[in-house]
Amino acid sequence: MSEDWQKAMRQRIKTVPGWDVETSLPVGIPRHWLSLSQEDYLMCQRNKDGVPLDPLLAQALPSPQESLATKDEAVDPLGESRHRILPRVVHQYPSRLLVRATGECPLFCRYCFRRSLLKDQRSWLDRKSISSISSYISAHPEIREVLVSGGDPLTVSDDRLEELFTAIRRAGSAIVIRLCTRTPVCLPSRVTPGLVDLLHRSKPLKLILHINHPREISQEFILGLEAMQNAGLPIRSQSVLLKGINDRAETLAELFSSLSRLGVEPYYLFQGDLAAGTSHFRVPLSKGLELYRQLRQRLSGLELPRYALDAPEGGGKLYLPESVIGLEGKTWILEGPDGRRHRYPEET
Template identity: 35%
Template sequence: MGTVYDVYRENNGNRFEELKRSIETYEQVKGTIKTGLEDREKIARQKARIMERLGATEEQWKDYRWQLKNRFTRAEDIAEMLGLSAEETDRIKAVGERYRFAISPYYLSVIDPDNPSCGVRRQAIPSFDELNDQGELDPMDEAGWTPEELITRRYPDRLIIKVTNICGMYCRFCQRRRMIGEHDAHADREQIGKAIDYVRKNKEIRDVLITGGDAFMHDDATIEWMLEELRSIPHVEIIRFGTRAPVTLPQRITDSLVNILKKYHPIYVNTHFNNPREITEESKAACEKLANAGIPLGNQMVLLNGVNNDKYVVCKLNQALLTIRVKPYYIFHPKTVKGTSHFWVRVEEGLEIMDYLRGRTSGMAVPTYIVNGPKGLGKTPILPNYLCYIGKDKAVFRSWQGKVFTIQNEIR
């Protein structure tokens, strides 16, 4: 005579097989979608080539100032490191005449030189497609939502302060590429001070996001000064940083910087991983330093054609992010910025990804899919349709597996 458990297993075994089948394809392909941690040997070889080319020591490589000073800004040098053809090199030069590019030695080392479709390469290396004039330079109308220099304010209780135009690497899809001029330029203390005074005078502002460019490109002293000034305002509850430094210039996350940040809690950092290959030993270490200082980390991924518009790639990325203590926060639908049309995707692609993630991975790995309303209308979430019908007495839904169920919607 079988036990109760034996009867249960016989009657319900199929449901567990069904669960396994729901992620069977992902389990088969996820090994081919490598993080930088999984492909560390190839990245190490590329790092060694770049260091030899630049005559660098390991100590220099770990110095973010050296990384910034030695960013790759010439098509010929990039071509040498990646083995590009003369035609590809000429195309980079042609794009560079219109749109600036610069790549930190570190981020260049993460690019797979053997894969022309590498998602990291696509983000960093200028493409001839950028000369397509579709789109606008400022589709979000940031200029129209600027009550004070450096500020963009679209919401009642929060705003952003853009404190620099400098980045460790100039992303080819950047929404603010109009700001990336021929020369790097930080906003000075007088300009930043006026922006902070605007916050001080508007008591409904409780949340300030410091961004750029990349906010962490400022020196430690300036960052601490900004934090001191903002923390002196009683109604400022939350200070956030928008930075891609952990991804493109992880050497910037120094002990000194982290010690400054943790003095002014609550501090939040939103970073920007777009592809699993960007999760390397160095980016992991940078994120862990911040997390160990009690700083919550969120990831704002941009959905990009040829980089991550694939449900399995996003699943692998988000699961890997959680292992380095970064919470997937947003998936942004790409903005219609001029020169970025080759990255654009259809909304259906984003919805397919969201529909796949729900139920097939932990809820912590499921971000919010966002489309930015044009001309500054703000972030609008989009979700797959799980609500099929709602009436005065019942509501009908579909589950993540596509099974329909009904709940009572009547208070008796």
């Protein structure tokens, strides 16, 4: 792993000539990501709506569809702002605190539901914010887990990451840090010996890798994965169900069985969120349920992730199919564990 990751970050593709779409999300594509696609990104085939056909390029290149928001979509589809207790911190569930540490990502995924944050708050947390987070955790002993997310937290230096981890540890020595990242997949050179050592020293720490397609499993990714596993880090995956990218049972089965074989526990398969300008990526829930039924037949319990949906407007996480009550016209009625009902459109 000789590539200098900071140089690789600087050398990302940031504009796509001829496709300067009016969008709320920046463009950022690592060269490594392009090396995994099967076409030249400048001349790739696109469908009639301008979305690339290659599943990796479709996740990375902007398309005119992004400027089309449907009536069901929202800027903050998960309603995180309702539970915001500090500018970058969300406390929705008593035992868990979400820290959106940065708005920077190695790859700006075109379906991202946090696109408004990524546009406006690219910087890393400042010292004062880190100190406020530490004080908040100290004052709330019910917090057992801190989700460090973003953007992607692995886009900063080890020193800055360590400063945050140390502050969390100071506030609660037994707190589990849940590090949510896509970087080891799309910029694997970031997994340096120094980073692995830091993650090891920050235990209890669990890594949640965001990965959507079997072709994202590269040799470089596997090397980084092995280094982290050798340091004893528990690693799980989360994936988003995406139209035209991974919405076939064969593709998902290959992804989850490969991850399981590599020692990564498939954790979540997410139904698409209602983020503005992402309807072209959303798979109808009826199709998602059918795909999941097929996956249950093909995969073992170790390979099968939970299929989940974040209920619109801060309704929390719902597991599928168990939360489904039924379909009313073109709207699904879902019920959470607290008995509250939620609505999710079949088509948007």
